[in-house]
Amino acid sequence: xxxxxxxxxxxxxxxxxxxxxxxxxxxxxxxxGQLLDYxxxxxxxxxxxxxxxxxxxxxxxxxxxxxYQGDMTTFLKAFPDGHxxxxxxxxxxxxxxxxxxxxxxxxxxxxxxxxxxxxxGFWKNRIHTLVRGRKVxxxxxxxxxxxxxxxxxxxIADFEDFCRLKSIRIARRVLLLGDWxxxxxxxxxxxxxYALYDxxxxxx
Amino acid sequence: MTDDVELTAxxxxxxxxxxxxxxxxxxxxxxVHAAPFEFTSGQTLPGFTLRYETYGSLNEARDNTVLIxxxxxxxxxxxxxxxxxxxxxxxxxxxxxxxxAVDTGRFFVVCANVLGGCQGSTGPSSAxxxxxxxxxxxxxxxxxxxxxxxxxxxLDHLGVSKLHAAIGGSMGGMTAVLFAIEFPSFVRRVxxxxxxxxEGAQAIAxxxxxxxxxxxxxxxxxxxxxxxxxxxVGLAIARMMAHITYLSDASMDRKFGRRLTQQAPGSEGSFDxxxxxxxxxxxxxQSFINRFDANSYLYITRxxxxxxxxxxxxxxxxxxxxxxxxxxxxxxxSDWLFPPEQxxxxxxxxxxxxxxxxxxxxxxxxxxxxxxxxSEGLYAxxxxxxxxxxxxxxxxx
Numbered sequence: 001x002x003x004x005x006x007x008x009x010x011x012x013x014x015x016x017x018x019x020x021x022x023x024x025x026x027x028x029x030x031x032x033g034q035l036l037d038y039x040x041x042x043x044x045x046x047x048x049x050x051x052x053x054x055x056x057x058x059x060x061x062x063x064x065x066x067x068y069q070g071d072m073t074t075f076l077k078a079f080p081d082g083h084x085x086x087x088x089x090x091x092x093x094x095x096x097x098x099x100x101x102x103x104x105x106x107x108x109x110x111x112x113x114x115x116x117x118x119x120x121g122f123w124k125n126r127i128h129t130l131v132r133g134r135k136v137x138x139x140x141x142x143x144x145x146x147x148x149x150x151x152x153x154x155x156i157a158d159f160e161d162f163c164r165l166k167s168i169r170i171a172r173r174v175l176l177l178g179d180w181x182x183x184x185x186x187x188x189x190x191x192x193x194y195a196l197y198d199x200x201x202x203x204x
Numbered sequence: 205m206t207d208d209v210e211l212t213a214x215x216x217x218x219x220x221x222x223x224x225x226x227x228x229x230x231x232x233x234x235x236v237h238a239a240p241f242e243f244t245s246g247q248t249l250p251g252f253t254l255r256y257e258t259y260g261s262l263n264e265a266r267d268n269t270v271l272i273x274x275x276x277x278x279x280x281x282x283x284x285x286x287x288x289x290x291x292x293x294x295x296x297x298x299x300x301x302x303x304x305a306v307d308t309g310r311f312f313v314v315c316a317n318v319l320g321g322c323q324g325s326t327g328p329s330s331a332x333x334x335x336x337x338x339x340x341x342x343x344x345x346x347x348x349x350x351x352x353x354x355x356x357x358x359l360d361h362l363g364v365s366k367l368h369a370a371i372g373g374s375m376g377g378m379t380a381v382l383f384a385i386e387f388p389s390f391v392r393r394v395x396x397x398x399x400x401x402x403e404g405a406q407a408i409a410x411x412x413x414x415x416x417x418x419x420x421x422x423x424x425x426x427x428x429x430x431x432x433x434x435x436x437v438g439l440a441i442a443r444m445m446a447h448i449t450y451l452s453d454a455s456m457d458r459k460f461g462r463r464l465t466q467q468a469p470g471s472e473g474s475f476d477x478x479x480x481x482x483x484x485x486x487x488x489x490q491s492f493i494n495r496f497d498a499n500s501y502l503y504i505t506r507x508x509x510x511x512x513x514x515x516x517x518x519x520x521x522x523x524x525x526x527x528x529x530x531x532x533x534x535x536x537x538s539d540w541l542f543p544p545e546q547x548x549x550x551x552x553x554x555x556x557x558x559x560x561x562x563x564x565x566x567x568x569x570x571x572x573x574x575x576x577x578x579s580e581g582l583y584a585x586x587x588x589x590x591x592x593x594x595x596x597x598x599x600x601x
Contacts, residue, residue, distance in 0.1 A: 054566060061532060063592070067564075069563055
């Protein structure tokens with residue numbers, strides 16, 4: 001449990017470093033708004049969350065984080081180029097119907113796009129699949145296939161291929177080992193458990 | 205909105221007005237503005253009266269007021285009871301009261317019957333002091349802006365320094381939003397539900413059918429009818445038609461299905477009331493004519509049709525430019541009068557203009573009138589928005 005809570009704070013630590021004070025920040029898939037609340041408190045950002053779930057949006061509203069209930073792509077299309085200083089898409093990419101569309105729209109409507117995801121190429125996940133031959137279950141994805149939302153497991157190698165293919169510039173990246181704390185020294189697609197990218201438009 | 209909101213049977217024993225979360229017995233009051241009032245059209249009235257109710261008390265800073273803005277056929281009686289024998293409480297009693305989502309222990313709640321209305325405020329059925337006869341259609345053209353400006357005079361009279369919030373559904377949502385546009389530094393929060401920033405063609409079309417039903421009734425007489433007469437048939441038909449637009453296919457099916465009435469056959473053969481839904485609508489039409497004035501119906505529906513922030517200000521972004529309030533816009537999935545999309549567009553335009561705004565959508569299947577119904581989710585949302593700290597996150601420059 002403690003480990004899980006610690007994992008939830010990784011975004012706060014890393015993204016909190018990347019965010020400029022008083023920036024206009026949007027979190028796609030904001031949940032109850034904890035990350036935005038933290039960024040508002042610590043960096044004075046102008047926060048806006050997007051989520052599909054009424055109860056989550058109501059939680060955001062109650063804690064003082066503005067939120068929009070609805071589809072991310074429709075939401076992003078309603079804003080002019082560069083409206084947001086930063087758009088965060090953390091641990092949501094693997095559940096998107098059209099991840100490329102969302103990320104590219106976010107790169108249009110925001111100056112920076114921060115993407116965080118669990119690396120499915122992590123060695124433990126590989127062994128899990130190889131040895132057990134079953135859907136990967138761990139602290140982050142504890143549920144069986146039949147009680148899980150549809151997911152599109154992504155690896156660090158996959159993601160960086162995508163950035164190259166779409167000429168997305170990776171401005172910053174943080175790759176962490178399985179403890180989601182220690183920086184990954186080498187072979188990230190095999191050794192990193194969690195990855196965070198800061199993207200901008202333009203060639204790599 | 206409909207006036208037959210289904211409320212859960214009174215909880216526990218005892219008179220409902222004595223329930224701890226009820227505002228109890230309330231009395232309407234009249235605010236008389238004794239100076240000339242100029243409408244947006246340029247026409248003037250020598251003065252006007254607004255009938256209103258208040259619950260809770262104004263704090264020392266005079267900034268804890270929540271203004272409730274009613275819809276087309278609503279009135280100032282939004283909570284509590286006029287007498288212990290009343291069959292129904294005020295129309296938003298489920299939302300407003302001690303400890304409720306709009307907590308009268310915390311807020312001073314004000315609700316006024318709109319200018320142009322017929323529940324005690326000056327409207328076309330009021331006597332023109334120049335002639336001693338009802339204004340009829342010589343009453344000035346009405347806009348939502350006139351409703352806002354007249355209510356601001358009431359709030360000034362009550363000594364309100366700032367609105368903690370303006371809240372409304374449907375036309376009330378338009379009123380609340382326009383309040384924040386017209387008086388930016390006066391309005392801290394806006395809750396707009398089941399509403400729109402510009403009345404669409406479908407909504408105008410429904411209003412026009414209602415108006416035609418009234419105006420084609422010979423008793424309308426170009427608006428010049430006696431106080432106890434008027435186009436009763438036309439007004440009832442207008443109400444029956446409008447009532448359908450406040451519900452939904454699913455909610456009507458659940459409530460009536462194809463059930464037949466038990467009524468004895470009348471003189472109209474095959475065309476007597478046959479289905480329960482027919483009997484229900486006829487009842488709604490009949491009860492409406494006893495409480496509503498046909499000319500008020502014409503004036504207020506016209507005010508709704510004219511509501512178009514895009515046309516009035518050039519664009520939604522320009523309309524919302526001066527707004528200082530934080531907004532909460534709420535859409536309802538099954539609302540086909542002011543569909544979720546129109547509510548969403550309002551929230552997105554506020555956000556594009558750099559304003560603080562949230563948008564939430566309830567999945568009820570009860571149609572436009574969903575905003576009036578009992579929903580713990582809606583209560584929690586409204587309460588959370590009203591009671592959160594000022595500027596939960598420091599935002600707008």
